[in-house]
Amino acid sequence: MFSTQNLLAIAMVAVTAAVYGGVSAQTSNCARTYTVISGDTCDIISAKENVSTFQLATVNSAIVDPACDNLAVGEVLCLGIVGQDCNITDVVQSGDSCGLITDATGIPLSTLLTNNPNINTDCSNIYPGEVLCTSSQVFAYGTS
Ligand SMILES: *[C@@H]1O[C@H](CO)[C@@H](O)[C@H](O)[C@H]1NC(C)=O
Ligand SMILES: *[C@@H]1O[C@H](CO)[C@@H](O)[C@H](O)[C@H]1NC(C)=O
Numbered sequence: 001m002f003s004t005q006n007l008l009a010i011a012m013v014a015v016t017a018a019v020y021g022g023v024s025a026q027t028s029n030c031a032r033t034y035t036v037i038s039g040d041t042c043d044i045i046s047a048k049e050n051v052s053t054f055q056l057a058t059v060n061s062a063i064v065d066p067a068c069d070n071l072a073v074g075e076v077l078c079l080g081i082v083g084q085d086c087n088i089t090d091v092v093q094s095g096d097s098c099g100l101i102t103d104a105t106g107i108p109l110s111t112l113l114t115n116n117p118n119i120n121t122d123c124s125n126i127y128p129g130e131v132l133c134t135s136s137q138v139f140a141y142g143t144s
Contacts, residue, residue, distance in 0.1 A: 032051075087135075
């Protein structure tokens with residue numbers, strides 16, 4: 001017979017497998033991963049790992065809530081999906097505009113907007129600390 005302790009251990013292994021099974025399914029096609037450390041926020045991670053705010057949120061939408069207030073130290077995030085991983089980024093500064101960003105990076109506004117679907121059409125909702133994909137390559141998010 002199993003002792004209560006053994007049953008507890010078995011239950012914990014099952015829960016752990018379920019949790020990490022979910023993560024590995026999500027990250028099976030992952031180009032880059034990152035392990036959360038103390039003090040991280042989504043935009044801090046985005047800035048230091050060259051991943052856009054939009055891409056980080058979208059790729060991890062199953063485990064990170066939209067407000068990004070449920071990060072756990074030690075949690076493994078996928079930073080980008082193979083073939084859809086923009087790794088050329090720019091952190092929005094105070095006073096920035098899409099015009100300043102496209103001038104500085106030399107990319108068309110249409111590319112900036114396509115690669116950052118969270119920016120509204122008049123570009124009035126960018127904020128300091130937000131991380132934008134500023135690659136000249138157009139990424140087809142959500143189409144594969
Ligand atoms: C992020 O990009 C900058 C500028 O290209 C580069 O210097 C830095 O090494 C990159 N960091 C990572 C983690 O890839
Ligand atoms: C950025 O992504 C390209 C492929 O899109 C890859 O060749 C390159 O090594 C990546 N650079 C970094 C610093 O991850």
